[in-house]
Amino acid sequence: MEFLGKVAAWYVDPAQWTGRDTLPELLGGTILVAALSLAVALLIAMPIGLYIGHTGRGAQAAVAIANIGRAVPSLGWMGIAYPITTALFARAGNGLMPAMIALAALGIPPIVTNTFAGLREVDPELREAGRGVGMTERQLLWRVEVPVALPVIMAGVRSSAVAIVATTPLMSLVGANTLGDYIIAGLNLSDEVEMFAAALLVVVAALATELLFAWLERRATSPGLGGGARDRMTGAPLQPRPAASEG
Amino acid sequence: MRAGQPFFRFEWLVDNADQIARRVGEQLYITLIAIVVGFLISFALALLVRRYPRLAAPFLGVAGILYAIPSIAAFVLLIPITHLTLVTAEIVLVSYTLVVLVRNMIAGFRAVPADVLEAADAMGYTNGQRLWRVELPIATPIIVAGVRIATVTTMGLVTIASLIGHGGLGYLIVNIGILRVFPTATITGVVLVVALSALLDFGLALLQRRLTPWSTARAA
Numbered sequence: 001m002e003f004l005g006k007v008a009a010w011y012v013d014p015a016q017w018t019g020r021d022t023l024p025e026l027l028g029g030t031i032l033v034a035a036l037s038l039a040v041a042l043l044i045a046m047p048i049g050l051y052i053g054h055t056g057r058g059a060q061a062a063v064a065i066a067n068i069g070r071a072v073p074s075l076g077w078m079g080i081a082y083p084i085t086t087a088l089f090a091r092a093g094n095g096l097m098p099a100m101i102a103l104a105a106l107g108i109p110p111i112v113t114n115t116f117a118g119l120r121e122v123d124p125e126l127r128e129a130g131r132g133v134g135m136t137e138r139q140l141l142w143r144v145e146v147p148v149a150l151p152v153i154m155a156g157v158r159s160s161a162v163a164i165v166a167t168t169p170l171m172s173l174v175g176a177n178t179l180g181d182y183i184i185a186g187l188n189l190s191d192e193v194e195m196f197a198a199a200l201l202v203v204v205a206a207l208a209t210e211l212l213f214a215w216l217e218r219r220a221t222s223p224g225l226g227g228g229a230r231d232r233m234t235g236a237p238l239q240p241r242p243a244a245s246e247g
Numbered sequence: 248m249r250a251g252q253p254f255f256r257f258e259w260l261v262d263n264a265d266q267i268a269r270r271v272g273e274q275l276y277i278t279l280i281a282i283v284v285g286f287l288i289s290f291a292l293a294l295l296v297r298r299y300p301r302l303a304a305p306f307l308g309v310a311g312i313l314y315a316i317p318s319i320a321a322f323v324l325l326i327p328i329t330h331l332t333l334v335t336a337e338i339v340l341v342s343y344t345l346v347v348l349v350r351n352m353i354a355g356f357r358a359v360p361a362d363v364l365e366a367a368d369a370m371g372y373t374n375g376q377r378l379w380r381v382e383l384p385i386a387t388p389i390i391v392a393g394v395r396i397a398t399v400t401t402m403g404l405v406t407i408a409s410l411i412g413h414g415g416l417g418y419l420i421v422n423i424g425i426l427r428v429f430p431t432a433t434i435t436g437v438v439l440v441v442a443l444s445a446l447l448d449f450g451l452a453l454l455q456r457r458l459t460p461w462s463t464a465r466a467a
Contacts, residue, residue: 003327071444072437073403075417079424079433083254086428166317170407173425183323187410192327199323206317 003193010197021181029177030205034168037100038161041107045160049115053149054141059116066109074167078102082174095175099168106167107160114156118149150220158213165209169202179205256431267419271439274415277408278401278447280337285344285397292345293352297378303353310346318343318404322411336413340404344397351393355386388462391455395448402444406436416440 010016016023052058081101089097122145130144146153172180179198186195260267296303316324321339329335359382367381406417414421416436424433455462 068441071399071403071441073406073417073420073440075406075409075420075425076433076437076440079420080430080437082425082433083428083430162315167319169317169319173421180319183319183410186323195323196327199320202317202320203324206315206320210315 003196006193007197007200010193021177026177026179026181027201027205030165030168030179033096033099033171033176033178034103034161034165034209036096037103037164037168038107038157040100040104041111041160041164042157044104045108045111046115049112049153049156050119050141050146052112053116053119054137054145056120059120062112062116066113069105069109072105074102074106075170075173077105078171078174095171095177098174099171099176099178102171103164103167107164110156110160110163111153112156114159115149115153118152118156119145121152122148147222148225150222151217151225154213154217154220158210158217161213162206162209166202166206169198254430255434259429259431260435267435267439270416270418270436271443273413274402274405274417274440274443277333277336277340277405277413277415278398281340281344281401281405282394282398284337285341285348286394288341289345289348289352292349293356294378296349296353297356297382306349307346307353310342310349313342314346316342318407319410322408326411331411333413335411336405336408340401340408343404344401347393347397347400348390351389351396352386355389355393356382358389359385384459387459388455391451391458395451398447398451399444402440402447406440 011023048062052062078098078101081098082095085097085101126144126148127140130140135143168176169178169180169183172178172184179201182198183195183202186192186198292302292306296306318339321342322335325335325338329338363381363385364377367377372381405413405415406420408414409417409421416439419432419436419439423429424431424436
């Protein structure tokens with residue numbers, strides 16, 4: 001109990017709020033690194049997932065690469081990216097580049113696999129119907145396949161975002177300004193209060209990310225999709241319509 | 248890494264062969280303990296679910312919450328209680344195996360068709376006989392699939408335990424490779440982690456085929 005009291009006191013200690021590398025700065029740094037990395041992961045993973053999902057080509061290669069990507073520890077990506085970016089940009093800077101490379105590498109596989117799996121699961125009859133009404137391939141992708149697959153795609157984005165936020169503090173090892181600064185300093189100085197307080201914030205950050213993206217996922221689910229349909233007035237679930245194949 | 252220093256120095260591998268071998272051993276040892284302990288706990292939980300199916304949701308819920316705690320935070324949060332010991336590392340690693348292992352074990356038991364259970368009962372199998380001779384053989388491919396995922400995941404997480412001094416190959420990746428900016432050590436560590444993970448994964452797949460020769464590539 002006494003220990004938890006010290007942890008609580010740590011949060012309000014002026015040392016965390018004034019001078020350099022304050023708590024708000026490091027929290028902001030964590031969010032910045034995580035958000036940029038997720039953006040990079042999305043920019044790379046989305047087109048790949050959409051292409052594979054729409055055409056059905058390259059699925060096996062993508063799964064194989066994703067599996068290898070998952071087996072490489074996030075620390076490994078960071079450790080390899082660090083000397084390369086240091087050599088390329090003459091100095092280590094604030095560690096943002098190696099952190100982004102490592103975190104994007106971590107975030108890409110779930111987005112790719114969920115995006116193409118979501119598109120693959122779209123009822124072939126829907127695709128046929130789209131072609132039947134004269135949609136181009138592009139229209140078919142954006143107006144039929146993506147809306148129907150969106151919950152699955154968003155689930156991939158969520159696991160990617162949570163993994164990135166959970167791993168971002170490790171990037172303090174290469175000099176990125178994140179909450180990990182406190183943890184590393186705490187470990188070096190055997191300051192259990194400081195590392196504990198920071199670790200709790202990391203847990204809260206991961207949880208907040210999970211909740212935020214779960215909410216986005218619900219928002220992204222078209223009310224016309226099975227299971228999600230609710231009465232607009234009462235919010236009560238609507239009776240499921242009979243499946244098209246039964247008609 | 249100083250300017251002009253080569254990116255990868257083979258002579259470092261030769262000079263440090265004994266240290267590398269020691270870290271490989273440590274990595275495998277830490278992973279093995281986590282998987283064995285995680286397996287035993289999960290098996291006990293799955294047996295409880297087999298008896299009381301209502302427990303499935305709370306067990307999976309708790310395992311899911313444990314899994315959602317970022318590993319770097321989990322290692323640190325335990326330090327005030329269990330300090331910088333191997334126990335701290337193992338508690339975290341074991342916790343992370345539970346979600347996959349419990350889920351797959353429950354799924355494995357559920358995969359046993361009801362008429363098979365009925366036939367076993369009709370033939371006079373006791374509860375224990377039915378478990379060992381009927382249900383487990385049918386559940387094995389799904390259970391081993393869970394062990395494979397848990398093993399590869401644990402191999403990666405062990406490297407993060409280098410923060411608290413029990414990192415196996417993570418020591419090469421972090422303490423030598425990153426903190427001293429010596430890419431040779433990082434690359435060596437990463438290549439070995441990936442290679443060992445692939446080897447263990449392959450070995451477990453082989454084991455599953457040996458255990459259940461009648462099942463095809465179901466676990467994949």
